[in-house]
Amino acid sequence: MAAKPQVIPEALRMALKKAERVAVLTGAGTSTESGVPTFRDAQTGLWARYNPQELATPDAFRNNPKLVWDWYSWRRGLVQDAEPNPGHFALARLAGLVPELTLITQNVDGLHQRAGSAKVIELHGNILRTRCSREGNLVTSWQASNQLPPSCPVCGALLRPDVVWFGESVPHQALEVAWLAACTCQVFFSIGTSSIVEPAASLPSLAQGYGALVVEINPNPTPLTPKADFVLAAPSGDALPALVEAVWG
Numbered sequence: 357m358a359a360k361p362q363v364i365p366e367a368l369r370m371a372l373k374k375a376e377r378v379a380v381l382t383g384a385g386t387s388t389e390s391g392v393p394t395f396r397d398a399q400t401g402l403w404a405r406y407n408p409q410e411l412a413t414p415d416a417f418r419n420n421p422k423l424v425w426d427w428y429s430w431r432r433g434l435v436q437d438a439e440p441n442p443g444h445f446a447l448a449r450l451a452g453l454v455p456e457l458t459l460i461t462q463n464v465d466g467l468h469q470r471a472g473s474a475k476v477i478e479l480h481g482n483i484l485r486t487r488c489s490r491e492g493n494l495v496t497s498w499q500a501s502n503q504l505p506p507s508c509p510v511c512g513a514l515l516r517p518d519v520v521w522f523g524e525s526v527p528h529q530a531l532e533v534a535w536l537a538a539c540t541c542q543v544f545f546s547i548g549t550s551s552i553v554e555p556a557a558s559l560p561s562l563a564q565g566y567g568a569l570v571v572e573i574n575p576n577p578t579p580l581t582p583k584a585d586f587v588l589a590a591p592s593g594d595a596l597p598a599l600v601e602a603v604w605g
């Protein structure tokens with residue numbers, strides 16, 4: 357079925373054309389369009405009996421590290437089978453059309469980078485990376501063995517996915533960059549996110565408080581919808597290419 361043509365408000369088109377600094381926040385919806393199940397929808401098959409919120413915690417890893425490692429290995433396979441969608445590619449193109457664009461994501465799948473976006477601010481880490489559970493250093497290779505999780509080649513501690521678990525803080529540097537982008541941008545996009553999970557959910561209001569126009573792109577209403585200056589009620593894979601085309605042709 358052909359995508360429904362997107363009507364881009366003239367005021368939004370002009371604001372984006374003049375904007376020197378643009379900030380973008382993306383959430384699970386952008387990845388869902390690529391076939392990546394949301395965090396809570398990913399429980400199928402052997403994993404259907406597990407609550408994801410009980411697996412994605414430091415306590416779960418301490419109590420049963422192999423179970424958590426196996427679950428993330430399975431999820432990693434889902435991510436690696438996915439491909440960036442037109443929304444991802446439109447954002448990569450947008451970065452070359454505005455003087456300054458800051459792309460912030462709650463997603464951990466690396467699809468923005470695969471679409472060509474550089475310097476992506478990952479609030480929740482990246483499932484494709486691995487780090488030491490003791491020292492936090494990224495680890496790209498380790499000695500093969502039957503032990504799961506494998507051990508850090510430097511200190512011997514167990515390795516873990518480089519993601520933010522429940523009960524852990526968002527990386528300070530990533531959050532600092534996100535706050536600064538929200539405070540200084542002229543246009544702020546909230547794309548495919550539920551606008552519930554903090555601290556990301558506060559970024560649009562922060563931007564609006566500093567005078568930015570807030571644009572929500574989401575086929576479903578969220579707590580942000582009644583507060584946004586513009587709402588494009590459509591999937592990002594439809595709305596973003598149409599928006600870029602309407603502004604820059």
